[in-house]
């Protein structure tokens with residue numbers, strides 16, 4: 001497979017009020033053509049800054065970036081023809097109707113009016129814009145506007161599409177719809193680079209994920225690889241409250257083969273195990289021997305949350321801005 | 327060819343946007359008329375005073391009003407830029423292969439059109455009230471003032487891209503607007519002013535435009551002051567267009 005995005009040692013430092021903010025500190029990327037690549041990280045991790053460098057919006061301090069085979073720093077105009085961007089702030093022209101937005105976008109990429117109209121019709125169909133596309137964009141709901149903006153990014157059939165937090169601010173229903181549309185795009189062969197705060201999103205959409213924190217990639221791989229790297233699976237069981245004390249059960253389960261850890265927590269026991277499929281039968285046998293009944297039992301793959309915690313020592317939800325970073 | 331097409335598309339976008347805000351069109355037309363109705367009568371008393379040579383007050387006053395319209399028509403560009411920075415429109419347009427000069431010219435040409443429209447109305451309205459424009463001179467005058475609008479529009483857009491905040495932009499623009507227009511003798515010619523003020527006026531580029539405008543509206547075209555006015559205004563236009571295009575090119579941060 002050919003590479004759609006190759007970046008080497010990308011760096012960007014902003015000067016803000018006599019202070020230097022190192023937003024991106026040496027990022028390497030390699031995204032294959034046709035792949036959906038998720039760039040996952042907390043607020044201020046440097047996701048938008050990286051995207052802006054890759055899409056010619058921000059001069060690159062040092063390092064190189066090739067997108068769709070073009071050196072972004074050397075030949076930004078050629079790069080612009082091949083890429084699309086749906087920025088974090090969207091970019092629909094609110095004073096114009098959705099259709100006017102689409103037609104202008106197509107024509108600015110050099111299409112004649114008829115071609116732009118045909119392409120707009122396809123996208124109106126794909127993103128179900130028909131109902132509101134002839135209204136002015138300032139009257140749209142958040143989800144409608146997001147769909148229009150996604151369509152804008154696709155008017156010129158870009159080879160590589162950058163989506164900066166495409167689902168932020170959408171309700172679960174609209175988010176699910178957008179995921180569906182991104183999957184459709186993936187099937188059509190468009191390379192997609194998307195940034196997100198949401199682990200579920202990266203897990204659901206991406207072939208590969210890079211986790212960024214403080215301007216660096218801290219982990220990279222397929223979602224499955226990242227979880228495997230973390231190794232074990234989790235079992236969580238809740239015994240019925242009346243029986244054997246929970247500490248005693250935990251101690252007993254700890255002696256089973258392949259169980260790495262068994263921690264009592266809030267009336268439940270959390271087990272870390274090397275191979276859930278083989279542990280479970282032994283575990284159930286042990287519980288039956290000791291006549292312990294259960295309220296619930298769940299077996300979970302490690303989530304990307306766990307990966308983030310393991311790699312950065314912080315949970316994804318409660319990270320602050322880069323400003324407070326070391 | 328490609329550039330002309332891009333400029334046409336982006337100017338149409340801006341014109342459409344303005345057209346859909348009828349209050350702006352309305353205000354753009356009424357404000358200059360208010361000068362004629364509420365201020366010009368005061369000046370009638372001054373007929374015969376120095377600076378009002380032939381006694382036709384409007385002949386002196388009206389070119390000043392036209393300069394004011396031209397200056398004001400471009401001033402708002404920076405506000406639009408900041409709104410579009412916030413909504414991401416400028417970023418989206420900057421990712422397209424469109425020329426950065428064309429991105430700028432969309433609002434510059436819209437502003438120029440929004441100068442010409444009220445200017446023509448004001449001229450038409452003033453003629454029955456003792457205004458005596460010279461056709462050739464007035465056409466040249468309008469061309470000169472289109473350059474002025476282009477310069478202020480580009481200047482305001484560049485400031486918007488640089489400052490990125492409405493409050494800072496407003497402070498800079500209104501802070502400069504008043505001294506620039508007063509020093510240029512827009513409403514009353516500086517022939518009424520003391521010597522030091524007349525000397526200071528020569529540091530204000532707008533002064534040369536206004537001086538040229540007064541002569542042009544009476545039909546004096548082949549004249550050194552008119553040439554000077556064109557030279558200064560065109561120079562200013564080139565400089566501000568170059569600066570604003572550079573700002574669109576980097577629009578970093």
Ligand SMILES: Nc1ncnc2c1ncn2[C@@H]1O[C@H](COP(=O)(O)OP(=O)(O)OP(=O)(O)O)[C@@H](O)[C@H]1O
Pocket residue numbers: 014015016021022023041042043044045046047048049050088197321322323578579
């Ligand atoms: N123009 C700028 N000037 C100064 N600092 C900036 C600028 N742009 C970004 N930064 C800083 O760089 C860091 C990275 O910002 P960036 O926008 O890339 O983060 P992000 O990962 O996209 O975050 P979010 O999830 O909140 O969108 C932040 O600390 C931010 O404040």
Ligand SMILES: [Mg+2]
Pocket residue numbers: 047048049088164
């Ligand atoms: Mg961001």
